[in-house]
Amino acid sequence: MRSLATVLFLGGLVFLLAVLTETLSFGNPPMLVGDAIQRTAVNDVGAANLVTAVVLGYRGLDTLGELSILFAAATAGGLVLGAARAGSRQRPGGFILCAGADLLFPLLLVVGLYIVMHGHLTPGGGFQGGVVLAAAFFLPLLARPTETLSHTWLSVVEGMAGTAFIAIGMLALFRGEAFLAPLFDKGVFGELVSSGSLPLLYLAVGLKVGSELASLLSRLASDDEMTS
Amino acid sequence: MIWLAAALVAFTLGAALAVLLFDNLLAAVAAASVVSLGVSLMFVMLQAPDVAMTEAAVGAGLSSLILALALRRLGLVNLDLKADGGDSDA
Numbered sequence: 001m002r003s004l005a006t007v008l009f010l011g012g013l014v015f016l017l018a019v020l021t022e023t024l025s026f027g028n029p030p031m032l033v034g035d036a037i038q039r040t041a042v043n044d045v046g047a048a049n050l051v052t053a054v055v056l057g058y059r060g061l062d063t064l065g066e067l068s069i070l071f072a073a074a075t076a077g078g079l080v081l082g083a084a085r086a087g088s089r090q091r092p093g094g095f096i097l098c099a100g101a102d103l104l105f106p107l108l109l110v111v112g113l114y115i116v117m118h119g120h121l122t123p124g125g126g127f128q129g130g131v132v133l134a135a136a137f138f139l140p141l142l143a144r145p146t147e148t149l150s151h152t153w154l155s156v157v158e159g160m161a162g163t164a165f166i167a168i169g170m171l172a173l174f175r176g177e178a179f180l181a182p183l184f185d186k187g188v189f190g191e192l193v194s195s196g197s198l199p200l201l202y203l204a205v206g207l208k209v210g211s212e213l214a215s216l217l218s219r220l221a222s223d224d225e226m227t228s
Numbered sequence: 229m230i231w232l233a234a235a236l237v238a239f240t241l242g243a244a245l246a247v248l249l250f251d252n253l254l255a256a257v258a259a260a261s262v263v264s265l266g267v268s269l270m271f272v273m274l275q276a277p278d279v280a281m282t283e284a285a286v287g288a289g290l291s292s293l294i295l296a297l298a299l300r301r302l303g304l305v306n307l308d309l310k311a312d313g314g315d316s317d318a
Contacts, residue, residue, distance in 0.1 A: 049278075051278045123277035123280075123281055124281050128281040132285060138293075216294075217290075217293065217294070
């Protein structure tokens with residue numbers, strides 16, 4: 001019975017793929033939005049990285065939705081995993097792990113902040129940089145399991161970052177533009193301080209993603225009675 | 229260039245096969261991380277550095293870390309499927 005269902009499912013999948021490849025001509029995208037954005041984004045938004053221009057400039061509301069989905073997932077994960085407990089029974093890592101964590105922590109911090117701050121110029125941005133930041137703060141925890149991250153501070157940073165993102169969007173509303181429309185002067189194309197409010201938005205995204213994931217990882221790493 | 233791409237595809241497919249064949253679950257998680265690494269290199273070759281960074285950070289780094297931590301929390305880190313006698317439902 002199960003194999004029959006598998007065969008049926010595979011057949012349906014192959015049929016759908018065949019229909020898709022039959023109707024879409026290869027290398028000839030039917031969407032015209034990409035071309036239009038590539039023509040106008042530099043003058044509209046002023047970001048050297050076109051992906052950022054789309055993610056925060058044209059589709060800022062989608063990014064807000066993405067952030068709220070991540071927030072819901074991290075909250076549900078924290079609810080299921082329970083509060084992180086101090087004073088773990090795990091023994092600390094060896095010398096190489098501890099020294100490696102100490103060496104990598106500042107390096108990862110710089111790389112993560114670089115990716116976040118240069119999100120409007122080079123590939124990357126708040127989401128990628130936020131993940132690197134979360135890894136930076138989780139690595140010392142892996143070497144010394146007895147220490148814990150302060151979840152109060154993480155929640156404060158996360159809440160402030162989320163509020164800042166929405167506040168910048170509301171500011172555009174008060175100026176008579178659309179919600180999350182790019183604000184301020186666009187500046188010189190390709191400079192670090194350019195393209196208006198986009199770097200601020202990406203900084204908020206990076207801090208929010210980083211603190212959320214760091215708190216999720218530290219909760220997951222803390223041992224509970226099940227493992228002993 | 230085409231040979232590089234073919235080698236990368238073979239490498240990624242081999243890692244994906246290793247995920248299925250490894251008996252140790254932690255080794256399977258590590259192989260899944262290697263699959264993500266291969267896919268992110270493919271994104272670089274397709275000139276999509278943004279997606280490649282996301283794939284490397286989230287796919288190769290974070291998700292395998294979460295899987296490994298979940299294994300540890302469930303007490304399955306040192307479980308060897310072969311030692312269970314073959315008819316385990318894991």
